[in-house]
Amino acid sequence: SDNTGGLQESFWIWWDDLDVTGERLQGSAFSGSRDPNQKLGVAGYGAGNYVPPDTLLTYRIDFENHPDATAPAQVVTIRDQLPDEVDWTTFELLDVGFGDITIPVDPGTQFFETVVDYAYQDEDYDFEIEVHIKVSIENGEVFAIFYSIDPVTDLPPSVDVGFLPPEPEKVDGTPQPGEGRGQGHINYAVRPVDGVSDGTEIRNIATIQFDFSLDIDTIQVDPLDSSKGTDPEKEALTTIDSKAPTATVGTMAASSSKSFTVSWSGDDSGGAGVHHYDLYVSEDGGAWSLWLSHTTETSAEFDGESGHAYAFYAHATDGVGLAGPVLPEVQAQTIAGVSFLVNISNRGGVGTGANIMIPGFVLNGTGTKRVLVRAVGPTLGGFGVQGVLEDPQLKVFSGPDEIESNDNWGDSSNATVLAAAAARVGAFPMENTSGDAAALLDLVPGPYTVKVSGVADGTGVALVEVYDADDTDNPTVKIVNISNRGEVGVGAAIMIPGFVVGGEGPKTVLIRGVGPKLAGFGVQGVLENPTLTVFSGSDEVVTNDDWGDATNATELATAAATVGAFPLESGSQDAAVLITLDPGAYTVKVSGVGNTTGVALVEIYEVD
Structure with missing residues (x-):
C-alpha cells in the first residue's frame, strides 16, 4: 500500500501481539488515516507538572483522523512504553472511547477486550469494532488496537467504511456538525515506583498507527510529517516533588517604633517552588498565633505594642501542597518601641535540692514596676514539650526574704487579675485548673530571685517567665542583669x-x-x-x-x-x-x- 490516498491492495496478517489466537485482520493503507495526536499526563503544578510521590499518575492518549483524510480509519494501533520511574504492576485502564461512545472499564483492569456494534454514518451499514488493550508487566509496554470487522463475513468492511471517520474541520474556529466523531482516546493510570527521588522527571510518549501506515509519535511537531522533528514540550512530563519547602524570617534589630517591617524567604530547590507562606507571631514569649495566612508576599508591616517583644516564624507550602509540620520556633525576634530589657524567660530542667531552677533579675530606676512571674509546667505539654514539671511552685525573694509564693495559680484569690495581666502582656493562657504557678508583684528597684521547684520533689522541664506588666509605654524602672541556675539536661531539657x-x-x-x-x-x-x-x-x-x-x-x-x-x-x-x-x-x-x-x-x- 502507499500513503497517497489510494488503496493498492488488501492483505491478510496475523496479529500475535493481541494474545487472541486466530484473530485475523485485513489491512488496508489509506491516505488520510493520519492523526494530530497527543499524550496528556496528570495536571501538576507549574511548567514541570510537579506532583507528590504518592500521586496517581493519569494519562490520556488522544487520536484523531485528520480533517484532510479522504477515508475513515479501520484500524488504529497504540503503543506506549511506560518509563522505568513508574511501577508497571500498578497499571490500571480507566476508560476507552471513540466518537460519541465511551466504554467503562472495571477497576484494576490490566487486560481488556470488547466488541462494539457500530452503524456507519447513514446507519445503513452495521459492523463491529473489536477493542483489545493490555499492559506487559514484563517489559512495561501498553498496547491497544481498535479494528473494524464485518460480523457477517468476519472480514474488514468495505474499504470506505471504518469506525473513525475524518474529523470535521472547524470553520473560523466554529465547530461543525459531527465534531468528535473522528476522535478517540484511552485513559489509564499508574503510580510512581516506591522511593522515587525528589526532582525525578517522568517523561513519556506514545506511538499511534492508522491502518498500518507510518508510526506517528505524540511528540512530532507535525503529525503529518515526521521530517519536521519533535517538540519536547509535547512530552507527557511529570516531575516528582517529595520534599517540603523551608522558610525563615530575616534577622531583625530592635525597633524604636511600634510598627516595623518583617521580611521572610523560602526555598524549594528542585521542587515546585514556594506557593505561599503562613506567618506566626508570639508576643512576649506567649503562645504562637497566625499572623498572615496564605500570603505570597515576602515582607509586611507589623503593628506591635510598645514595650512588647515579638518572635516570628515562617511556614512555607509549595505548589503541590507539601509543607513541613507546623512546629513554631523562633526564627527572628524583636522588641517594639523600647530601649531596655523586658520579658526575660528561661526554659530548662527542674530537679530537687540544689538542682531546682533559680532565675534572677535586677530592677533599676526609680519608682515601682509591676512584674508578672510565671512558672509553667503542665501547659508546656500542649506545645509538644516532653517530660514537663507537672506541678511547679514558685517563690520570689528580695535578698534572703521571701516576698511572694504561689502553687496552682488558679487557686489564688487574684486569679482573675493574673489572667487579665497575662492577656495584656500577650502571654499564652493557662487553664484555671492547671498546676502552673504565677504571681503579680509591684517591686521597687533591686535584685530579685525566683526559686522554682516541683511540689513533693517533682522534676521535669519548666518555663520561667518574668513579664514587664506596667501599663505605661515609658516605664521608669527597667529589668537588667539576668541570671538562671538550674538543672541542665539534654534535648528539650x-x-x-x-x-x-x-x-x-x-x-x-x-x-x-x-x-x-x-x-x-x-x-x-x-x-x-x-x-x-x-x-x-x-x-x-x-x-x-x-x-x-x-x-x-x-x-x-x-x-x-x-x-x-x-x-x-x-x-x-x-x-x-x-x-x-x-x-x-x-x-x-x-x-x-x-x-x-x-x-x-x-x-x-x-x-x-
Missing part, C-alpha cells in the same frame, strides 16, 4: 534563657555558663563541662566551651571584675563570651559537652 537588647545602639554584654565553679560554693551535681551558644533568631552569633582557652580570656576576666561577677579559674571548663550586640532579641542555649547533665548557672551582664 537543656537550659534556654532569653533576653533583648533594646534601643538604637549596640550593647556589650558578658554571658557566662558556669558549672565547675559552682562546686566551690557547695553546689552538688554541677555540670562539669558546659558549653554556651548565643543565637539571634535562628542564626548562631557566638559559642564558647572552656572560657580560659578563648583568645580574649583576659578581657573576659576583666569584664567579670568590672560588673562584680565572681572570678572563674583560668583552667576551669566554665564557658563565657564577651560580645557587643546590635539591638535585637537573643537566646542562649546552655548544654553539657557530650550530652552530660548537671546544675549550671547562666549569667547575662550589661558591661556598658
